[in-house]
Amino acid sequence: MENMIKQASVPPSVKKEVSSQAPRSWDRVQSSVSAFFVEMAQIFRFTVKFFKELVRRPYEFGETIRQCYIIGYRTLPLVGITGFIMGLVLTIQSRPTLKEFGAESWLPAMVAISIIREIGPVITAIICAGKIGSSIGAELASMKVTEQIDAMRVSARKPFKYLAVTRIIATTLMIPILVIFSDIISLMGSFIACNLQGEVSFTLFFYHVFEKVNFIDLIPAFIKTIFFGFAIGLISTYKGFNAEKGTEGVGRSANSSVVTASLLVFIIDMIAVQITSLFY
Amino acid sequence: MTHAAPLKAKPINPTANTENALEVEHLQIAFGPLQVLKDINLKLKKGENLVVLGRSGSGKSVLIKCLVGLNEPDEGKITLQGKDVSTLKDQDLELARQKIGFLFQGSALYDSMTIRENLEFPLMGKIKLKEQEINALVEEALGNVGLLDAIDKMPSELSGGMRKRIGLARTLISKPEIMFYDEPTTGLDSITSREISHLILEMQKKYNTSSIIITHDLECARITGNRVLILKDGIIAAEGTYEEIKNSKEEWISTYFQE
Ligand SMILES: Nc1ncnc2c1ncn2[C@@H]1O[C@H](COP(=O)(O)OP(=O)(O)OP(=O)(O)O)[C@@H](O)[C@H]1O
Ligand SMILES: [Mg+2]
Numbered sequence: 284m285e286n287m288i289k290q291a292s293v294p295p296s297v298k299k300e301v302s303s304q305a306p307r308s309w310d311r312v313q314s315s316v317s318a319f320f321v322e323m324a325q326i327f328r329f330t331v332k333f334f335k336e337l338v339r340r341p342y343e344f345g346e347t348i349r350q351c352y353i354i355g356y357r358t359l360p361l362v363g364i365t366g367f368i369m370g371l372v373l374t375i376q377s378r379p380t381l382k383e384f385g386a387e388s389w390l391p392a393m394v395a396i397s398i399i400r401e402i403g404p405v406i407t408a409i410i411c412a413g414k415i416g417s418s419i420g421a422e423l424a425s426m427k428v429t430e431q432i433d434a435m436r437v438s439a440r441k442p443f444k445y446l447a448v449t450r451i452i453a454t455t456l457m458i459p460i461l462v463i464f465s466d467i468i469s470l471m472g473s474f475i476a477c478n479l480q481g482e483v484s485f486t487l488f489f490y491h492v493f494e495k496v497n498f499i500d501l502i503p504a505f506i507k508t509i510f511f512g513f514a515i516g517l518i519s520t521y522k523g524f525n526a527e528k529g530t531e532g533v534g535r536s537a538n539s540s541v542v543t544a545s546l547l548v549f550i551i552d553m554i555a556v557q558i559t560s561l562f563y
Numbered sequence: 564m565t566h567a568a569p570l571k572a573k574p575i576n577p578t579a580n581t582e583n584a585l586e587v588e589h590l591q592i593a594f595g596p597l598q599v600l601k602d603i604n605l606k607l608k609k610g611e612n613l614v615v616l617g618r619s620g621s622g623k624s625v626l627i628k629c630l631v632g633l634n635e636p637d638e639g640k641i642t643l644q645g646k647d648v649s650t651l652k653d654q655d656l657e658l659a660r661q662k663i664g665f666l667f668q669g670s671a672l673y674d675s676m677t678i679r680e681n682l683e684f685p686l687m688g689k690i691k692l693k694e695q696e697i698n699a700l701v702e703e704a705l706g707n708v709g710l711l712d713a714i715d716k717m718p719s720e721l722s723g724g725m726r727k728r729i730g731l732a733r734t735l736i737s738k739p740e741i742m743f744y745d746e747p748t749t750g751l752d753s754i755t756s757r758e759i760s761h762l763i764l765e766m767q768k769k770y771n772t773s774s775i776i777i778t779h780d781l782e783c784a785r786i787t788g789n790r791v792l793i794l795k796d797g798i799i800a801a802e803g804t805y806e807e808i809k810n811s812k813e814e815w816i817s818t819y820f821q822e
Pocket of ligand 1: 594599617618619620621622623624625626668
């Protein structure tokens with residue numbers, strides 16, 4: 284034990300270095316800031332390339348449909364289960380507070396509004412960023428490091444078109460649909476939770492819901508999910524295409540696509556809230 | 564720069580040598596401080612098989628990746644069928660790519676596709692073919708490498724040597740005018756190696772393909788090569804027919820041929 288403590292105390296040579304550490308860490312800050320801006324520029328270029336290739340022939344219809352199937356269908360169970368639990372839990376948790384104010388009849392409407400406007404889109408998008416983002420990031424990264432993307436390039440089929448454009452289209456189309464699905468299942472969960480304590484008929488529940496939920500709640504929520512989908516697809520394909528060599532690069536790509544895409548979902552959500560609040 | 568052995572190539576067909584399939588002048592590339600290629604000059608004649616020998620890490624793979632545009636050279640001029648590659652627009656570059664084939668050292672099969680889909684993939688990008696024609700081409704290509712029964716398997720179910728042969732079939736299926744083979748026989752048994760070497764020769768005879776073949780396998784070099792280059796220290800250090808190179812008096816060259 285004593286030995287370890289002795290070793291842990293800072294030897295004089297290290298102490299000297301500490302004083303010269305300030306400029307060095309400043310260097311590190313500078314280089315990571317510049318790396319950040321370089322990456323932003325690259326993502327911007329990637330986005331521009333996406334729109335260019337989107338309108339250029341040939342269109343990869345078959346592959347786009349296949350990706351929609353993979354991305355949409357395979358995420359359905361996960362999104363369904365989490366949606367159900369979300370609705371159920373939210374309802375059970377909100378009941379006591381509302382009861383205190385004697386506003387229990389507001390329960391369905393309040394839960395529905397929070398699910399449709401905010402919780403449904405964001406939670407579903409975060410789950411998709413985790414599941415879809417990591418799988419696209421890892422798949423493309425492993426294709427990159429095993430030279431499969433290079434092989435496509437020399438066989439005169441554009442990998443960007445075949446791999447990136449199709450996946451970005453698929454996430455942009457599928458994530459809004461997944462969110463709608465999740466919202467519906469959430470409301471079912473909420474209905475069941477309402478029924479656990481005191482009887483509410485199906486029609487009464489949805490009467491309460493639609494009394495308070497306006498069209499104006501649905502539209503902005505739907506529009507932002509399109510941006511969520513686009514962001515998830517874009518970031519994960521970008522990270523996959525720019526993977527570093529080696530298997531280590533694959534893991535890092537998968538990881539950073541999830542982290543960046545999740546962060547971007549929150550940022551887009553914040554911007555969307557600011558914009559919609561202008562209109563109310 | 565010491566161009567060691569002043570060995571001259573024997574032209575394969577002196578009458579038809581008006582145009583080179585590929586010309587490279589003063590090609591240079593560095594990765595950070597590592598200057599991999601210093602000054603590469605080479606000409607690939609039409610219908611010729613050019614073998615490139617070199618030790619591991621000498622930059623052979625980097626060289627042919629530069630030639631097909633997968634690596635961006637720092638300096639140098641590459642002329643593909645009379646056209647300077649750097650001046651080509653995207654569209655023309657795509658067209659040029661349709662005429663070349665590239666066998667990757669690591670096969671680079673598409674993991675998520677079956678063998679059949681792997682072979683169909685390069686065909687889809689080209690002229691519209693009927694389904695029957697595609698099927699026939701796929702079966703012919705697989706037959707050539709002796710792996711017809713692997714057609715519905717996934718790449719992960721195959722051995723390394725089988726993957727290599729599928730990679731070869733996928734490259735040859737579109738009958739490219741210029742072929743780049745990165746170690747076509749590495750990791751194969753000697754019988755299969757010989758078969759692959761003969762397949763390369765057959766491509767040359769049937770379709771007048773021009774090829775650059777990178778290899779460590781001396782037998783493959785002997786069978787397939789009209790001309791042999793040795794890549795050393797970032798330059799083409801020796802050039803000649805297989806026999807000329809093999810019988811060279813230079814000591815460093817003979818180390819390549821020691822059993
Ligand atoms: N993308 C890259 N980034 C950095 N260095 C690289 C890169 N590609 C190749 N190199 C370096 O270039 C050198 C030549 O590599 P190359 O793959 O061409 O060797 P090779 O001659 O094909 O060897 P082998 O016979 O083992 O395949 C190596 O030292 C390698 O480390
Ligand atoms: Mg190599």
